[in-house]
Amino acid sequence: MSSAESLSMAGRNHGGPSLAALLRVELLLALRKRADIANPLLFFVTVLALLPLGVGPEPDLLARLAPGMIWVMALLATLLSQESLFRSDFEDGSLEQQALSSQPLYFAVLIKAAVHWLVTGLPLALLSPMLGLMLNLPAAGYFCLLVSLLLGTASMSLIGAVGAALTVALRRPGLLLALIVMPLYVPVLIFGTGAVQAAIDGYVFGPQLAILAALLAAAAALAPLAAAGAIRISLDN
């Protein structure tokens, strides 16, 4: 069965495609742009590989810096890939068509953010133990690093969607997007690195992970709403 057929089976009426069809199209589009998937990951790995060149190869120092650096770089990699989240859909007019369909934009944004996380945050989190190894991260931190990044990057994908939606009508939003989104990432960064540090120091890290999960739940509920509003504002440009 061709992909076109599988799409049409799910999306039948004029009201707009079903959620399953939305998800399938977004995944299909993401997988067809493989370079866009690889770039944030390569950025993540490259910058972290440069870190020892900057601060020296001393294992203790690297171990101290590792949780924070891995988290900050994951944040930057997520942020850099966020700019293109709505861009092509805005430029080719399909975002406008989605805003006109009876399917709420909320779900369209939620699905876009989810797919963004699947192709950015998830692989970043899965790569992080390897980078932890290279940066001499103490053994107690690995599990917590992985889980905190899984939760945190998902929140960041959702929060970043608001910024991406606000700036989608601008020609070159890159730095502006970073400027408006980064302060909103602060709680995620604090609890993410806090959890890893606690795990390394041998304290409980469950509460921090729980807060990260709570932040994710709040972001999933509110960020798509804000982003949908922002899309309607941007479309009226």
Add this chain to the structure above:
Amino acid sequence: MAWQWFHRLGSPRWFYQKTGAWLPWLALASVILLTVGSVWGLGFAPQDAKQGNSYRIIYIHVPASFLALAGYYIMAISGAIGLIWKMKLSFAVMRAAAPIGAVLTVIALFTGAVWGKPTWGTYWVWDARITSMLILLFLYIGVIALARAFSREQVADKACALLALVGTVNIPIIYKSVDWWFTLHQPATIKLTQSSSIDPSMFYPLLTMIIGFYCMYAWSLIAHTRTLVLQREWRTQWVQQELSGMETQGKGGK
């Protein structure tokens, strides 16, 4: 009817013509209050037992920090009113509030740094409140930068209002998380003031300064909004009349 009052208040023309008379009074009140407050606070209030004279910076630092934070909410609430009722005036208030709030945040940060030197021996300490202020400044800068990026004012208004609202939801979370982060990384001994009660002889000048800052804030917000209203409504007849009225007044005064 309440709605009618709301409607009239929202009229840029009504706002412009009414508030013109308030400005001199607000300016007078803020000059008097700020002069009295600073002379009182800097000259006559007693020295602090632990910090000596350096604590006196709070007479600027505390009111500026108050208003920097309150200003963000004023900006966000005006933005929300604009988004919900599509009121043009409230967007103008929002846009005027952004740079004023940012300047107040910078003042709060600067005075905090000046205070930090004699107190902590260094200009910058990653203290919870200072860090939160810094992030607040970033939030302000985000709104201002976003406003400048759009070529169409109406789109910029709505986008900024939305961003300000998102920021409002986040501010409590950011403050709490920074607080938590601070207690994690710093020994508790550095925590100064706040919890300790303040003597009335120190408090009354502070209160005077806070009220003075509020008056100054109101004055600058109204003055800035009036300029924005003129810029935005320049096509309309009433603005043309106001402007030609100003010109003839200026000539008559000579």
Add this chain to the structure above:
Amino acid sequence: MPANSESHSLLQVRNLSCQRDGRRLFAGLSFTLPASGALQIEGANGAGKTTLLRTLIGSAGDYDGQILWDGRPFPASLPQFRESLLYIGHRAGVRGGLTPLENLAWYGANRSAAMQALEQVDLFGFEDSLCQNLSAGQNRRVALARLFLPDAPSLWILDEPLAALDVAGVAALQGQMAVHLSRGGAMVFTSHQPVALAGLQGIQLADFAVDELAESAGGEHVFG
């Protein structure tokens, strides 16, 4: 106007005025679009054609006047309105990362209907190439293929549908427009070219333009 002719009207616009950046583009625009009715909007560049269409689809908020769908005013009737709307704007709504077939499937077409529609817009053989590899004109035709789907919605709002089409394409599209009208559909479109359709109404936006200097009420506009 007799009451029963109003009840037959699909889309009704009363005393509409639109503004952009505080400048009024046009005012006092009224028209009624019945079933099987077609309306062509003409005007110079910048006259507000696109703004008018975007207002009609409920995407631009800054307007005065009334828009009624099926006798019920916006915005209450927007959800039902959008169920029966097919809008093709300046940006075609064709995703470059999908093939023409997948794009039509996204709009709810099954494979055989999509293939037929693509054949009618002369894209037979391109159905499985990615749209980002097709020319601008071909992408435009992928969007227009939506009009050739058998279960196309009843109200078409089209921004310059004839632009970037060759002679054969224009003829095919005009034929399909006539078919749509004969099925009881209705349409509003902008075009610089004359369009041959029976019963076509026309609106010149220049007739509703606002003289800015004479216009002074703007200062009392509380709501943007």
